Amino acid sequence: MPADRRRFLAVLAGGLLLPVLAEAQAPGMSRPTAYQFSFAGLDGNDIRLADYAGKPILVVNTASLCGYTPQYAGLQQLWTRFHERGLMIVGVPSNDFGGQEPGGVAEIAATAHRHYGVGFPLAMKAEVKGPGAHPFYKWAALEKPLDPPRWNFHKYLIGRDGHIAAVFPTAIEPADARVIAAIVKELGGE
Numbered sequence: 001m002p003a004d005r006r007r008f009l010a011v012l013a014g015g016l017l018l019p020v021l022a023e024a025q026a027p028g029m030s031r032p033t034a035y036q037f038s039f040a041g042l043d044g045n046d047i048r049l050a051d052y053a054g055k056p057i058l059v060v061n062t063a064s065l066c067g068y069t070p071q072y073a074g075l076q077q078l079w080t081r082f083h084e085r086g087l088m089i090v091g092v093p094s095n096d097f098g099g100q101e102p103g104g105v106a107e108i109a110a111t112a113h114r115h116y117g118v119g120f121p122l123a124m125k126a127e128v129k130g131p132g133a134h135p136f137y138k139w140a141a142l143e144k145p146l147d148p149p150r151w152n153f154h155k156y157l158i159g160r161d162g163h164i165a166a167v168f169p170t171a172i173e174p175a176d177a178r179v180i181a182a183i184v185k186e187l188g189g190e
Contacts, residue, residue, distance in 0.1 A: 033162025034059075037136040039090060039123035042105055047090055047121050049136075054160050055086040056186035059136065061128045062091045063100035063152035064111035071153045072116035074174030078183065079120045085187050089120035092136075094128045097151045101125060128154075140164060155179070159186050 034057065038048040049057060060075060072091075079089050093108050095101040101108065108125065112118040126134040128149050133141070140156055141148050147167040148154075155172070157179075159165030166182040173179075 031163070032139060034136065034139070034158045034164075035162045037134075037139065039092060039126065039134070039136070042093075042109060042122040042124055047123055049090075049158070052088040053162065055088060056160060056165070056183055057088040057090060057158040058183070059090050059092060059140075059156045059158065061094045061096070061137075061149050061152060061154050062112070062122070063094060063097065064103060064108055065100040066098070066152040068151070068153040068170055069111065070116075071174055072112055072118055075120065076116060076118050078174050078179070079118075082183055082187065083120070087183055087187065091118065091120060091122040092128065092134070093122065093125045094149075094152070095125060096127055096129050096149075100152060157182050157186065 035050040035053045038046050038050070041047045058075075058078070060071075062072065063069060075089055075091070078087065083089075091112065093101045103111075105124070108122065112122055126137075128134065128137045137149070143164045144156075144167055147169075151170040153170045155168040155174070156164050157166040157168070165186055166179075168176070168179055168182075
C-alpha cells in the first residue's frame with residue numbers, strides 16, 4: 001500500500017509540474033509591455049505607445065478642476081527639458097476622482113493648452129480605475145498592483161524596456177528630484 005501511495009503521489013506531482021515547466025520553457029513567452037497600448041488622442045490622432053518603443057514614457061492621469069492641476073506646468077517643463085532627448089509624456093484626462101474632469105474636448109484643451117501651455121499629447125478622457133479602466137491602466141495594475149492611481153496626476157514612468165520603471169503618486173511634483181533622476185536614468189544619464 002505505501003508503494004502505491006508513493007507512485008500515486010509521484011504521478012500526481014508530475015502531472016501538476018509538467019504544465020508549469022512547459023509554460024516556463026515555452027519559447028517566445030514574455031510579459032506584455034506598455035508598447036501594446038494606445039490612446040485615442042484629444043486631437044483626433046491615436047497615441048500609440050509602440051511609436052516610442054525604447055524611449056521612456058511618462059503616463060499621467062490628469063484633471064482640469066483638481067487642486068493638483070497646476071502640475072500641468074511641471075509636466076510641460078519636463079517635456080521642454082527632456083523631449084528632444086527622447087522622453088514622451090502622455091496626459092490621460094480622467095473623471096474618476098472627485099468628478100474633477102467633467103468637461104469635454106474643448107474644456108480639457110482650454111485648461112491644458114491655453115492655461116498651462118501643454119505641448120505634449122493628451123488622450124481623450126478615459127477611466128483609469130475599476131472594471132471599465134483603459135487597457136493600459138489594467139496592465140499597469142498587474143505590473144504594479146500596490147501602486148494604482150489613487151487620485152489625479154498619478155505618474156507611471158515606462159522604462160526603455162516597456163515596463164514600469166517608477167511610480168510617482170499625486171503628491172510628488174513633476175519637478176521633484178526623484179522624478180527627474182528616474183527620467184535621466186531611463187534616458188541613459190545626463
